Amino acid sequence: MVQGKDKYEVVIGLEVHAQLLTKSKLFSGDSAAFGGEANTHISPITLAYPGTLPKLNKEAVELAIRLGLACGCEIERINYFARKNYFYPDLPKGYQISQHTTPICKGGFVTIRTADGKRDVVLNRIHLEEDAGKSIHDVDDKNTCVDYNRAGVPLVEIVTEPDIHSSEEAYTYITELRKLVRYLNVCDGNMEEGSLRCDANISIRLKGETKLGTKVEVKNLNSIRNVKKAIDYEVDRMVEMVEKGEQILQETRSFDATNDTTFSLRSKEEANDYRYFPDPDLPPFIVSETQLKNIQDAMPALPEQLVKKYMEQLHLPEYDARVICDDGGTIQYFETLIKHTTHTKPAANWMLGPVKSFLNDHNVAIEDFALTPAKLADIIELVESGNVNFSIAAHRIFPALVKDGSKTALETATEMNLLQESDTDSIATWVDEVLAKMPDKVAEYKKGKKGLIGLFMGEVKKVSKGKADPKVTTQLLTEKLSQ
Incomplete structure (x- = not known):
């Protein structure tokens, strides 16, 4: 254990992105299937050509509501999408369509069980958004390649409150969440394919403190085990820094699975200005009472x-x-x-x-x-x-x-001649045969070594090739050994 670690409380919030099990993307009819040759699940809408308009996937909305109901969330009736503006090569539009001020699911919880007992991890929200494409750095020596097959695939982002206090709790939470999305057929939960990804926001503070410490975010953790390892490493790193009098910087880090360490990607001293505003191409969508009741009635x-x-x-x-x-x-x-x-x-x-x-x-x-x-x-x-x-x-x-x-x-x-023999005469013949072969054991039994009944039962089973009824066999053995 890192020296001084027991003085600190760990505070963790998790953001889990789950790809929804729809056939098409969130705002187009392009295939949302995993895999396929690069840039084959695309169209002018996915690539954001001028003049193209998005159209909302109704099934994605219903899957998000299904998960929200399972987590005890409040379902937002009047929803709209916002544009989250930032530049990234695999974001074709130059912005991501996401929910901002009206997440479709508010609050809720996921129940976990650890060595410390059962408790609910409190959720902040579950909201809908589209996925980005994928940058590929190892195909061309001089250029980064981009595969837009994943761009526009529907996601829900499940955001906890800073309500997790150990790597064990984080591990258990994601395990339970993955079971739930699979059970509900909301997401296949295949972290190795990227359909379930986790970002961990980690901080420490002295026990008894109420103010949160400086947060470090570890991005794109692609296995439950790596979530635990990344948190363990970060907590140790933070404690060592504080104990040495060093300042923890708010930053975004990544996990290196080859040596179970994290490394800095970029500093994050101030909140990003994404310039959210309602997407003018998408009207608000209303969750009607009838639609909500139909989803509730269909819940397993x-x-x-x-x-x-x-x-x-x-x-x-x-x-x-x-x-x-x-x-x-x-x-x-x-x-x-x-x-x-x-x-x-x-x-x-x-x-x-x-x-x-x-x-x-x-x-x-x-x-x-x-x-x-x-x-x-x-x-x-x-x-x-x-x-x-x-x-x-x-x-x-x-x-x-x-x-x-x-x-x-x-x-x-x-x-297969396996039917059990219940005929008393047949079983009596097998019992007599076994007892005749083991006179010394019979004598020991009669002197009080009653545990030998198991030996006799086993031998009758062998002789009968497993066909002797155990109840009848026990009864006959007891009768004959008492004579």
């Missing part, structure tokens, strides 16, 4: 609501409920699964056990999982009805149905 149950539902109605442990609700695809699969089976706890066990293991081992997303929820429910019913035991179902029937789901679980178990 949020993960926190589902955790509560699974605990209270399905009687799942909190851990199980939270793991299931950790991912939107898993939620959708489980929701469909419990429509096909009443065995909800076993269903959760299968999701957290065999299903999760298979997905991890084969690097498959649950959206691409070959086994349908109805087929998994079929396997669960086979186990719960006593036709096969869990081990046989998980290691033999489950993989077989993942490979070929054209048959039922019962048909597969029958063809």
Whole structure:
């Protein structure tokens, strides 16, 4: 730890840009898809040719509202866009169209859980704006190239209050935010593709102080881990400077992932004068009560609501409920699964056990999982009805149905000769065979070593090739060993 660090409080505000999952751009019909050959997702509107006019993408507005509702924001009914003026090579118009005084979503929060407990990180706003293009510096030795495919892609900027106090909290906040935008289908959350990017505003102050310290902004952090590393480095750097009596300068910095350090890009001693003014080419857009109600009615149950539902109605442990609700695809699969089976706890066990293991081992997303929820429910019913035991179902029937789901679980178990034997006479024969082979262990059991029942059960399982019903086997073993 840097000397003197424990005297200071860290204050962090995060600005997260999320690209919205629309097919077209915010103000034109050009494709908003990621990738593509450079400068192929463009038109005279994207390139801001004279005489071209923007037209607002309705779906982008609805996605922003959807996220705002999920975060408990107040939705602004009367909105307008402003021109944010600054020169940058990848900004075709010489200004960016953004929201300024009327963000579409005001206030709100995102709930996080850390070692210190559960709390809400307070949001300042969520607003709509267009993305810039991309400058490319490593294609031409003498010139910077520009790809305008991304220019005009719709974004929401999610801005927190200075309400985060450690890199761990920042890490958890972005993790939760990414889960939320993915679950709502607002953004794909792929930080490696730049569709979710974070700027961190970091300052320190002595504990007990109320005035904020000088802020440093670290721009364009493209992974959650890098957000944490950048904050840790900046806090250490700031503390060392203050402890030496040096002055922290307000500046913009960037993160170097090769050595986990930050470096200065430019000083920012005064606020930038962006000369905001309402865009004359875009009329105000109104969010009607009908439109808002339609969006509210179409909202899925949020993960926190589902955790509560699974605990209270399905009687799942909190851990199980939270793991299931950790991912939107898993939620959708489980929701469909419990429509096909009443065995909800076993269903959760299968999701957290065999299903999760298979997905991890084969690097498959649950959206691409070959086994349908109805087929998994079929396997669960086979186990719960006593036709096969869990081990046989998980290691033999489950993989077989993942490979070929054209048959039922019962048909597969029958063809593979895996159905559990409940006939008392057949199991009694296996029990007698096992006990006859282990007279010394039988004697030990009868002298009081009752733990040996597990050994006998295992041997009967081997002899029967897993087909002996465990309940009947236990009963017969107990009876015969007590004679």
